[in-house]
Amino acid sequence: MENIFFQNNCFTWYNLENPEEKAVADYLQKFSLSTYTMQDALEAGHLPKFEHQDDFDFFLVRFYGKEKRSYSNIVREFSHKIGIFLGENFLITIHQKEVPFWDQIISEIKNGPNKENLVPRKLLYKILLKTIHTFHTPSVKISEQIEIYEQSLFTTERELKLNLKRLYELKRESSTCTKLLLLTRDVLNEFKPYIKNVASFKDAHEYNTKVLHLHSQNTDDLQNLFTLTISVSDQRANEIMxxxxxxxxxxxxxxxxxxxxxxxxxxxxxxxxxxxxxxxxxxxxxxxxxxxxxxxxxxxx
Structure with missing residues (x-):
């Protein structure tokens, strides 16, 4: 499904959700895109990356989205990808899953005071910020769960077993988010030599660092809490013996x-x-x- 989300005198924002082969072929020809980068954009489990081409820049980023079912690829269980082609007069986004922040971005740029002078790089920075922001909410929720488990660590044996399972699930989620944010940081660092607007880039880079720190801290806390919980369980067994x-x-x-x-x-x-x-x-x-x-x-x- 193809949509033109935004258009002004500077560029056009095209969005493709679950595109068909014919639509992909048309865009490859119309914008002289690379076949290999398009394959990366369509691959569901691809990790974040950046490629600089002569006529465009290609970004592949992932936003947080937890699935109810389990995947063999753990990255797909907690995130979904967006392929971004950035040219002088176009910006193309490709994705399979529904993006939760599209409406918010569209509303911001259409109601903004400088929408006619908006350039594709400005829109790119907005997408990057919103993508990183999706990882902030789970970091806060995981932190709250850690605090609850710390307060109720000395519980009955039955509750302790349930906590161990839940702690492992939280550790798995936080660790995956940390890895994705590290890869996103690498994407931003690779893109840095080609930036023009330093302030907007720094905002995205600093925000990524902030959210990365939150998830890294949660991962460390969960590992320590997991070890402590097992130690308490062993201590109780020793007391019984x-x-x-x-x-x-x-x-x-x-x-x-x-x-x-x-x-x-x-x-x-x-x-x-x-x-x-x-x-x-x-x-x-x-x-x-x-x-x-x-x-x-x-x-x-």
């Missing part, structure tokens, strides 16, 4: 004595003596008290 060991230490000698006098022999010393019963009972209490005092001195209790 400690309690079981203490009980075993108390009852092992007592069980031996009761087992000894439970054997089916005709002759066992004190078996038919009432005094022996009280002596043996006192001995068992003395053993338990001795074990308790010894554990206290060793600080096992």
């Amino acid at each position: 400690k309690v079981l060991t203490v009980f075993s230490a108390f009852f092992l000698p007592l069980t031996f004595i009761t087992g000894f006098y439970g054997m089916n022999f005709d002759f066992i010393p004190g078996l038919h003596s009432a005094t022996s019963f009280y002596i043996l009972f006192a001995m068992m209490i003395a053993i338990a008290v001795t074990i308790f005092i010894w554990f206290k001195r060793k600080k096992f209790l």
Whole structure:
């Protein structure tokens, strides 16, 4: 589906969503585009990149968009790509998924005071800023989730298992966003020698650095929280084993004595003596008290 999103005396913004082969061939011929860059623009899982050609610049950027289903390519699970061809009098955007910020950009440029003097590079910077901005909201949400898990770290064992699964999902998402923002930073650095408007470029570059820092911090925090959660789980298991060991230490000698006098022999010393019963009972209490005092001195209790 082809649309002309904006047009003035300087350039025309063409948008192709899920273009057919015929439309792709027409644009290749009309604007003298490269076949290889067009293939990159149509590849769903392609990573961000920049190429400078004689007649145009090609950008491939990705905006955040979380899918409900899982992909073998993790990049596609959390982002969607936009191919951008930037020429002197045209700007072409190609994408498969619906772009959530198109209406906002169109509204801004049509209601802007200098829409007739808008040049394609200015529009490019707007697209780059909006693309980077899509990663800001998930960084804030992940940060809030981290804070919740930090506050509820000492929970029951059942809740702890659920947290571990969720922590891994958040770590996977944050790590992917970090990698994509790093690649976007590389795209901006490669484009830097060809810029004309330094201020607009710096805004995009600085904003990318800011959002990248947020996701990097979240990734580090999640890794630390994941490790700490496992450590707490191991600590709880050790505490349970400690309690079981203490009980075993108390009852092992007592069980031996009761087992000894439970054997089916005709002759066992004190078996038919009432005094022996009280002596043996006192001995068992003395053993338990001795074990308790010894554990206290060793600080096992």
